[in-house]
Amino acid sequence: MTILGIDIGGSGVKGAPVDTVRGELLEERFRVPTPQPADVDSVVEAVAEVAGKFHGIERVGITFPGVVVDGVTRSAANVDKSWVDAPAAKLFAERLGLPATVLNDADAAGAAEVAFGAGRDQSGLIMMVTLGTGIGTALFLDGVLIPNTELGHLEIDGRDAELLASDRVREADELSWEQWAPRVERYLRHVEMLLSPRLFIIGGGVSKKSEKFFPLLDIRTPIVAATLLNNAGIIGAAVSAEQAAAGPGPQDPGAIEVDAAAQAERG
Template identity: 45%
Template sequence: MTCAPLPSVATPTALPVLDGGRGEPLCAGLDIGGTAIKYALVDPVRGTTVGPVRRVPTPSPATPAAVVAALRGVLEELEDETRSPLTGVGVGVPGIVDHGVVRSAAHLDDSWLGVDARRLLAEGLDREVAVLNDADAAGLAEMRFGAACGVDGTVLLITLGTGIGSALLLNGVLVPNTELGHVWFEGRDVDGWAGASARIAENLDWPTYTDRVQRYLSHLEGLVSPDLIVLGGGISERQEQFLPHLELRARVVPAQLRNAAGIVGTGLQAHLAHSAQH
């Protein structure tokens, strides 16, 4: 199924040859996580990664300077492989990104708060950079290429990883920075209770962890009444362990792009931003 272009962004009519003759515009997709930075080359037209998805540890502490240095290293690695300019660079940040400015940083150093990440990364990487919330990036990718493609109504994407991210889509339009992974539930921030890292840290068996996800998603159903719930993040690689056991009003499906959704989404956003400017 071919889905419509994302709203409010011009669709390119001609695609530059940037990859040695294959005719594919390539972008770099960089996804900053609480544990690792995942990255890959992205074909933003087909919605795929080109070559393997790789990762390096997120610096600790994850200060702006340390993260920029890590991103510079992985970007140089990707450019060495393509041997040609990239159409764009997209970066997903685990926090609220308000017109480029970071407003929350649950899994980064607090020194990110108030930082204009768009300007910081543009200066640090010496190029224009598209910056957005990491779960929003995954939501855009799934809306354009994956499980939410062509779906009307309310779609809720939840990423279960080091923490919990969320993307809310209404009739194919993203409502940015929802941060439903940080709702207060049963006296706690659900981020550290139902994220995939909690299962490992507390050595939870799958039935116990599935019960937590069930209770969390049931709570979200009472807040936003989604028609479809898409589950992504690192744990999506093992969705058969828990997803069939969830009982919700909404239809629940795994992210089709699995843990690469955020990478593809950042590459897509970079490509669309570049196309809008040229």
């Protein structure tokens, strides 16, 4: 079974077929810019453009930068508000003509890291934090996902945390690593106080530069960079699609698979 993983981000929509046993891309990923505005119709077409670059695909897993419950997108912090309460899995399945699974982007990235990367064989409470356009989070207790945590929107000093410490803010405000690191530390310390995780896994594009800011962070919890980097969302989306095909399980309670053919038969 060939599964395509597609990751919808604030700046790009990227995808590739995935080897879900090894956690590796089977082909070079293809990327298009995220439409602006990132409304439902435009993003669906961008996903279709990515999917159209690959052949022999039997099902698709798609990440979304927001809360996803039973295939419906419930929030839209970094995309157009038309996504609130949109039947995303149904829309993607109908447009692509493939069974589709949709889940939160940080949950997908975290699932990939727990299965194949920095969180593999880790027990206890593990937290994935993606620093990118916003701040995404994923929590895993003994390897089982607790979906849709959205802890990037915690209030820090009266502000939404991702408006303080995301990588987009670092770039937009032209902050040095020495200026930005205390903001990340403030956020991670707040999460430490609330949850006492055993490990932080830092993902997002900035994880490739972990040596620039990890040494500047003073926190008690061990912290590691994501090993799958920007491919984590693609891999996690494909793994979740495979799990959904096998039936609901503890790893994908926020995702639902929609079969395009079954939708067509129901009219």
